[in-house]
Amino acid sequence: MTDTDLNSADLAAYEQAFSSSLVVPNETADLLFRTAQTGYAFSDAPVTDEQMRAVYDLVKWGPTAMNSQPLRIVLVRTPESRARLVEHMAGNNKGRTAAAPLVAVLAADVDFHDEMHRVFPALPNARDKFPDESARATMAHASASLQAGYFIIAVRAAGLVAGPMGGFDADAVSREFFPDGRHRAFLVVNLGHATAESYRPRQPRLDFDEVVATA
Template sequence: MTQTHDDLTELEAQFTEHLQLDADAADLLFREARTANTFSDEPVTDEQVRAIYELVKWAPTSMNNQPLRIVLVRSPEARARLVEHMGGNNKPKTSTAPLVAVLAADDDFHDELPKVFPVFPGARDMFADEEMRRSSATMNATLQIAYFILGVRAAGLAAGPMTGFDADAVTREFFPDGKHRALAVVNIGRPGDGAWFERLPRLDYDEVVTTV
């Protein structure tokens, strides 16, 4: 049976008492939040981005790896370079969003482990294998990206995360040192007219969770 929005709201309300998060915050971060496809002209300031980062930097990662790297695309010249490599429908929204961030993984994150994971002096040496290090960078940077999206929402802004772009080309364009890999592009701003598509369904609890 197809569940309507009202059905889901009633279902979710049954479990609200088990959350520490109040209903307004849960709506802001999860239930009412959507991927934005249009944005208003209101700018996103550096102070807002700094506030977002200071919140989401606490995301849990394995061994406190910190591979996420963020490039804020603000200049018209840089925006044009990025838009060229975006796919189809992602081009116009990336052209007009108040702020665009390219989120990447630093494959040499292990160089900073002595600083961010000082309790284990040999941590850096564990990632001497390049393939293992690259896999860890991808996994942990992706986890940090998820928190980054939540941070954008927590700031009262809308996020439009995208993977529909030529990742190799964006990597060459914005990370020519060859040590970083573009994983996602996120448009950021206040939602504009017609920003949201219809809410799509999610799997139910019993379809996802098993107990052993």
């Protein structure tokens, strides 16, 4: 390679790739964070069960309180189920949810402790450790919310776009898709492949010095 083979822009990009304090390549950081955005429109390409299995196989390893895993997911695929969900979405979210190739309803399992014996074999009856339902529900929502964040990042790692939405009737969606009453829906996520119309203009973010203090 000669000096003329690299222009100044190429050289700047080359230098940036080796100047980061991150241990992952800049391309990976861009895919997961810097250039990733909420999706508002998608191509017609389907989202497969294999892709969603790959997504969850990443999500399950993310840290939660006491290794609890309260996140529960319903993948809304059938037209009948989609119509039931759209009915409870708010405003523009109705059209977005109707058009997305796949929609995931995320909920927190208030009875997550029933699975805790798999994490802590010494607790065959974990209900004794979590007797207060209100405190249990708070813990379930906190850890499921963490897992929802992992879910969005894992979707990006699969080359997909996520459109998370909080604008919906959570009680009605919970009744529709989790009729046992023990699961509380808190997020609906449209999923698909990006198009030129997928994104809105990038909004600013707070800088390090505006957020981080040293004590």
